[in-house]
Amino acid sequence: MYPLLVLLTPIAGAVILGLWGHRASAGGVNAAISLLTLIAAALLTAQVVEYGPMLAFDELFFVDSFNVFLVALTALVGFTTALFSRPYMLIEMHHGRINARRLRLYHASYQLFMFTMLLALLTNNLGIMWVAMEAATLATVLLVSLYRTPASLEAAWKYFILCGVGIAQALFGTVLMYFASEQVLGAGGTALLWTHLDAVKSQLEPSVLTLAFVFLLVGYGTKVGLVPLHSWLPDAHAEGPTPVSAVLSGLLLNVALYALVRNKVLADGALGSDLTGNLMMGFGLLSVVIAAFSLSRQQDAKRLFAYSSVEHMGLITFAFGMGGPVATFAALLHMTVHSLTKSAIFFVVGHASQKAGTQMMDSIRGLVDTNPTIGWGLMLGSLAILGMPPFGVFASEFLIITTAMREHPWATPFLLAALGVAFAAVFGKVQPMVFGETTGRRLPHPPAILPVFAHLALVLVLGVYIPPYLAQWYRQAAALIG
Template sequence: MSALELFSPAGLAPFCAFLAAAVLALVPSWRVGAWINVAASCLCFLAACWLPWLVGTGGPLLLVDRLAAHLALLTAFVAMTTSWFSLSYVNAEIAAQRIDRRRLRLYHAMYQLFVGGMLLALLSNNLGLTWVAIETATIAAALLVGLGRTSAAMEASWKLFIICGVGIVLALFGTALLYLAALPAVGPGLPAMNWSTIIPAAGRCNGPLLNLGFVFLLIGYATTAGLVPLHAWMADTYAEGPTPASAVLAGSMLNVALLVILRLRGIMAANATAIDPGPPIMALGLLSLLLAAFSLWRQRDVKRFFAFSTIGQSGVVAFAFGLGGPAAIFAGVLHMTLHTLIHASVFQCVGRAARLKGGQTFADIGGLIAAHRMFGLTLAAGIVALAALPPFGLFASEFLIVADTLRRAPLASIPLGIGLVAGAWALIMRLQSLCLGTPTPDRRSPPNTLAPDALALAPVWLQLAIVLLLGLAMPGPVVAWFTAIAGAAR
């Protein structure tokens, strides 16, 4: 096997991130570290921009297909904008003496390690390599979340670690079973663990073993995807971890796991002796959507609230993937892209709002538009986009999913509709308390944090502008790109 593949053009993006992690672990100054973090994230994004032209390349370890290239690009983009947010976050935390300077070195190194792990998992061809990459990212995420060293943060970190740890161990068991199932079709050795060889030979795999492997891989990676009933780690992690960590976690962790589930679905669907993978995935998705939609009503903590909205959106994507077919997968990938961008924006805004108000409950944050017009409007736009109201893009993707459901599985559209409406309703209710009404007082204690200016909000605007554009008028090449992804995924 060639570890050298990481140096090929396809491996450039994860390589950048891993290199940055190593450098950051050695740089003692947190100021320099924060800037290196931004520079490395930009470089990583540039490297990821190359990926769409590399589609079809790869070797035994790396595979660049359209979907992987698309998601890697998305992950690198969100990591880049979040690193910009992280810069001001770190400055404010240091100024407020809420964080130990030495710990920031760990923070920056883990940030890059997490992003690198996620990119590698997306681009990996080999299930074993995917597993190792997800494991790396999980460990990095647990360390990131525990950064605050408060008891709540430690507990959240431990919860993430143990629940996701059990999940990924089960996924590894599933990987071994999948290898065993692919053995008669592909023959022994590395190819029987590679997507690029298993997918074309899916029809000749051992069906019963494939079923067993599917169950373990689904349970394992559904934990990482935060699907109900394996979502227990999500809310604590998002609420207690540093806000930049919440933003990148919301963006990438779920997408990686959903990518694996989608590919697995393709293999199962192509095998006549295996069970139909659609219903279990759809059931998990619907359950997540419904539970999240109703949990939204009970949350007092803003970050916890948006953690549940992430679970709900992950559920919608899983449902679309479970439904299958070009239209639903088109909508699912679009939905995944858009909600990643919106959640990153919203978490970045919420982090700034929590800093401004000195608290992260709904009681602390209110009336943002009256006090800080530009900032409040930006957050309001983010929440409207998340509620899938037009003119934002999520409306289009949800419309496509609902339409396809009505056509092909009419009964499932009832819980789907209830979940979508209840979730959107909760979001709009909270929008009113967060952004409208009388403003709550800003924090008085030093340092006097100012409302974010245009420079600070620029990445959020960029993200929301993309979401708006994809909602109003999707450019032709983008449609072709998404159609090709959906066509290839089957």
């Protein structure tokens, strides 16, 4: 029942906002619908906590400890981003960057986007998962180009074509997966159900699964933003409206990685070798290093944090690649804290660039003077994302690096150097933005501060104390992924 509720709420929301999304109150309606989705997700979570993994609707949906926390996280960040987007979009309208029609498009697409991500997470069918991932791209293309500036259109075009081509590779991978499973499970609808595949994964043909995994890695890896397939990511993040950047970075990348890891579990079972892990480690490490060294060249605040997302997704991919209970636990924790921290940073960066009238970091100065909460939000968020204790990012990065030292010592210098470079680059750019001479103007609507500090507080809590049930999920999920 609850999985359906989680999915139907945003669909209903998309219809409602498609009709009335241009009204001034639409921002509030958007937040209210996201809150309902969050409540449905919380009920689903409570049910899974109590009764364990569940299948629903003729095995169409599958919820276990791996995806339930991602569903909860997606619904939570979806709700807080909707809270943030209400004043943000009002200010954008006030500045004349969008009109009522585009606001309607924005609100309807936002809910559709939430629906596609939740569908990709909840479905048990690998084919539907692919369909939902592609639909998530389609739902956001017109959001990236919402301002209709030449740069935003170019970013959206790149996003459309590169992610489209990338995800087509994943479709071929899925076809191969079906081919392998059909020989064991027989033709028909059940042969693509993950739970059925998981039960027979050791009998799947290894050579087919190898090829399938390579295609899936390239395909979903494009959406995760792994180097060298990442070139759409900074553009799409920088040119779209900031709430879209926040959900792209905080949620979509996670969902794409989730799809990849689900497939990896099957490939690992069939291959019984380290091949998939090694591939993911290689791509992950490359992303961490290249992204860290690209950070210092950035002048646009949102591009800077987009590259930081590439770096962190690389780190998570690397951790999943290493495998084992500790590294996987750390990867799941990092997914959670990165998503919360990065969306909080985008919230403050969004308001900061509205104050300065530009996203160029050289022109954003002295945030603390004009609006201390935005200034401190940016400072604390940056420190959190750079892995300073006591924030949660430190805990997960610490676990990842110590595991790497123990099991893959060759990778440690690269990781440490990249994290050091990233620290120097980001901190050096953020510090004058926060403390320099002020340049900002007043915002016509009060900014949304609550979501920022709520996220940072959660990240702080996760840094010092992980609630037992959450740790329990992570452990169960880690055991599942292996």
